[in-house]
Amino acid sequence: MNQKEYLQEVSDFFAPGNRLDSYFDKYEYRPEQQEMSVKIAEVFSKKEHLLVEAGTGTGKSLAYLVPSILMALKEEEKVIISTNTINLQEQLIKKDIPLLQEIFNLDFKAVLVKGRKNYICIRRLVQFGKSAQLDNQGYNTLSKVHNWVLETETGCRSDLDFRVDYNIWDNISSESDLCLRAACPYYEQCHFIFARDEAQEADILVVNHHILFADLSLRQERGLEGENAVLPPYKQVIFDEAHNIEEVATSYLGFRVNRRGVIKLVESLYNFDQQTGILLQTRAAISSLKRNVKQNLQQNIDNKLVPLVRKVNDLSHSLFNNLIKFIDNKTKGRDRKLRLLESIRAEDYWQDNLMIEFENLLINLNDLGKNLSELLEDVISYEDEIDEVDAVKLELKAKVESILKVGADIAELVNFPEEDYVYWLEGYDEDCSLHSAPINIAQQLQDNLLGKMDSVVLTSATLTVDKSFEFIKDNLGLIEEDVETLEVGSPFDYRNQLCLGVAKDLPQPNHPAFIDAVIASVKEIIQATKGRTLVLFTSYGMLNKVYNSLETQLDSLEVNNIYCQGMKSRQYLVEEFKNKKKAVLLGTSSFWEGVDIPGEELSCVVIAKLPFVVPSEPVISAKLEKLEAAGENSFMKYMVPKAVIKFKQGFGRLIRTKEDKGWIVILDNRVITKRYGKIFLKSLPSGCNILTDNLNSLTDKIRASI
Numbered sequence: 001m002n003q004k005e006y007l008q009e010v011s012d013f014f015a016p017g018n019r020l021d022s023y024f025d026k027y028e029y030r031p032e033q034q035e036m037s038v039k040i041a042e043v044f045s046k047k048e049h050l051l052v053e054a055g056t057g058t059g060k061s062l063a064y065l066v067p068s069i070l071m072a073l074k075e076e077e078k079v080i081i082s083t084n085t086i087n088l089q090e091q092l093i094k095k096d097i098p099l100l101q102e103i104f105n106l107d108f109k110a111v112l113v114k115g116r117k118n119y120i121c122i123r124r125l126v127q128f129g130k131s132a133q134l135d136n137q138g139y140n141t142l143s144k145v146h147n148w149v150l151e152t153e154t155g156c157r158s159d160l161d162f163r164v165d166y167n168i169w170d171n172i173s174s175e176s177d178l179c180l181r182a183a184c185p186y187y188e189q190c191h192f193i194f195a196r197d198e199a200q201e202a203d204i205l206v207v208n209h210h211i212l213f214a215d216l217s218l219r220q221e222r223g224l225e226g227e228n229a230v231l232p233p234y235k236q237v238i239f240d241e242a243h244n245i246e247e248v249a250t251s252y253l254g255f256r257v258n259r260r261g262v263i264k265l266v267e268s269l270y271n272f273d274q275q276t277g278i279l280l281q282t283r284a285a286i287s288s289l290k291r292n293v294k295q296n297l298q299q300n301i302d303n304k305l306v307p308l309v310r311k312v313n314d315l316s317h318s319l320f321n322n323l324i325k326f327i328d329n330k331t332k333g334r335d336r337k338l339r340l341l342e343s344i345r346a347e348d349y350w351q352d353n354l355m356i357e358f359e360n361l362l363i364n365l366n367d368l369g370k371n372l373s374e375l376l377e378d379v380i381s382y383e384d385e386i387d388e389v390d391a392v393k394l395e396l397k398a399k400v401e402s403i404l405k406v407g408a409d410i411a412e413l414v415n416f417p418e419e420d421y422v423y424w425l426e427g428y429d430e431d432c433s434l435h436s437a438p439i440n441i442a443q444q445l446q447d448n449l450l451g452k453m454d455s456v457v458l459t460s461a462t463l464t465v466d467k468s469f470e471f472i473k474d475n476l477g478l479i480e481e482d483v484e485t486l487e488v489g490s491p492f493d494y495r496n497q498l499c500l501g502v503a504k505d506l507p508q509p510n511h512p513a514f515i516d517a518v519i520a521s522v523k524e525i526i527q528a529t530k531g532r533t534l535v536l537f538t539s540y541g542m543l544n545k546v547y548n549s550l551e552t553q554l555d556s557l558e559v560n561n562i563y564c565q566g567m568k569s570r571q572y573l574v575e576e577f578k579n580k581k582k583a584v585l586l587g588t589s590s591f592w593e594g595v596d597i598p599g600e601e602l603s604c605v606v607i608a609k610l611p612f613v614v615p616s617e618p619v620i621s622a623k624l625e626k627l628e629a630a631g632e633n634s635f636m637k638y639m640v641p642k643a644v645i646k647f648k649q650g651f652g653r654l655i656r657t658k659e660d661k662g663w664i665v666i667l668d669n670r671v672i673t674k675r676y677g678k679i680f681l682k683s684l685p686s687g688c689n690i691l692t693d694n695l696n697s698l699t700d701k702i703r704a705s706i
């Protein structure tokens with residue numbers, strides 16, 4: 001197929017009277033979908049990048065799958081489809097791709113790639129079974145896992161029909177550093193190896209953003225180009241739900257060292273309570289060596305390494321305990337995130353106490369890494385005489401690397417902070433963590449993704465702000481001349497399907513009376529709608545206050561139930577909300593997107609407050625400072641556009657099909673009283689009816705129309 005035929009094939013697929021049309025009894029031709037699909041085919045052909053905003057209902061998954069499948073077959077190259085949510089991955093794998101397989105009648109293969117830790121490692125399971133010190137319940141679970149391994153077809157944790165505690169799964173899941181690959185006695189039965197081979201043969205790989213960024217990070221770290229990393233090599237990527245990329249990429253490009261992780265690492269070397277760990281395994285493995293060699297190595301373990309492990313353990317506990325107190329003191333128990341500004345680093349307590357503890361820990365971590373490394377070299381030099389030497393070598397090598405990585409991260413945070421990075425501490429309950437993140441991901445995305453791929457297509461229903469792609473372009477480092485843009489509207493008739501009410505008589509969100517006004521307003525609205533309402537908040541504090549108040553008045557509200565984020569999983573709550581009919585659902589951040597409730601069960605969405613990010617969050621505050629330093633207005637340049645994208649996501653919860661109707665009520669009147677408020681309203685799909693009125697009048701209208 002040449003380029004022209006390829007473009008024609010993509011266009012024809014959606015055209016009335018053609019493939020898609022003849023498959024369905026009632027086909028609704030969507031020109032927006034066809035336009036998007038053809039545009040993607042064009043950028044694939046020209047090896048360009050594309051930003052495409054496709055309004056809700058465009059059918060964007062088919063719009064990108066069709067050119068992707070045809071391109072993968074034409075060029076014999078893999079195309080990656082990356083999403084943010086499991087729901088969308090399941091829709092692609094279980095619904096859209098099988099549909100296309102049937103319609104095309106083409107021989108192509110698509111697989112869902114899951115993270116490695118989702119798979120059981122039979123070798124580790126057997127090993128753990130021999131050495132683990134568990135209670136009765138733990139042994140019971142382990143025995144069930146052994147039985148499950150004999151039957152499972154996937155080896156995936158999600159297929160377990162019983163609960164396996166994370167502490168157990170962590171010891172029996174597949175890990176890159178601990179995999180013997182072809183030397184493994186279970187290689188032929190290994191589910192992960194089978195899944196990796198399937199991915200190798202596939203044309204389309206469906207992944208989540210985390211796996212894709214893990215792959216890109218590994219490629220950067222090891223300088224891999226045309227070889228396998230986490231994924232096989234690829235040159236075309238489609239990012240769906242692309243508005244989330246900034247957060248995912250930021251978390252991958254920094255580090256996080258937490259107390260639990262450090263202690264777990266130390267205990268995996270030698271657990272004094274349970275008498276387990278790789279040092280004991282190594283000690284046992286070298287018992288087959290000649291007497292004097294064995295004695296030397298065992299003495300090295302007993303007299304050098306074991307005391308060092310104990311020391312690192314004690315120093316880590318002491319440091320993290322003092323850091324928790326320090327964070328508590330500085331944040332007064334609020335927020336629990338402390339950005340490491342120069343002023344904090346200059347404080348006497350930091351300099352005279354914490355720095356000394358950090359340095360002490362670093363010296364001993366370094367020593368531990370060095371001694372472990374020497375032990376590994378000794379093991380390698382006698383490898384022909386040691387039983388099960390491959391497993392011991394792998395474990396020791398993985399531990400050396402982990403210890404050196406922890407040491408390097410801590411050293412960067414305390415001694416060598418990078419200029420374009422932000423560093424902070426977090427302390428929750430007993431755990432405490434050290435973090436770094438790039439302030440701006442643009443350059444790294446350019447270097448590791450955009451500059452390396454033939455085509456990257458970023459799509460979402462929410463990429464533009466005030467009809468412009470400028471914000472996402474700036475944020476992701478997309479250079480004007482390198483990227484094409486396309487905005488395709490929604491096929492929904494927003495003018496007739498939706499009414500947007502702005503309650504003008506509520507106090508402003510910073511007024512002490514705002515929260516009581518929100519409680520009263522939500523109550524009034526759900527009485528008018530008889531439930532069937534999703535209320536979106538920006539903080540757990542407000543969500544809980546509203547829930548606690550409504551819960552006591554359930555009878556008078558005439559609703560079947562009130563579900564609140566945190567009671568159960570989001571999926572469970574959404575299903576319950578749908579099934580109960582006249583119900584109310586209250587949620588914060590994750591409920592603003594990905595909640596899909598078509599039909600009259602959801603007839604009203606209430607937006608309690610405009611969803612601004614918290615400006616004191618370390619990464620956000622560093623971004624804002626950087627913008628201000630460059631002479632920009634950080635509020636208009638970052639805070640407002642970021643909130644608009646989230647606002648559009650919340651707006652998109654209501655109308656999911658052409659039959660849906662309902663109301664969106666905004667209780668935050670800054671959308672009409674503040675200059676920036678216009679940007680929120682202008683960013684919504686054209687044709688929306690916007691009514692500004694007192695809450696009482698709005699609820700009268702809602703009552704009359706629903």
Ligand code: SF4
Nearest residue numbers: 121122179180184190
């Ligand atoms: S091949 Fe690797 S992942 Fe599979 S069982 Fe062996 S060690 Fe575990």
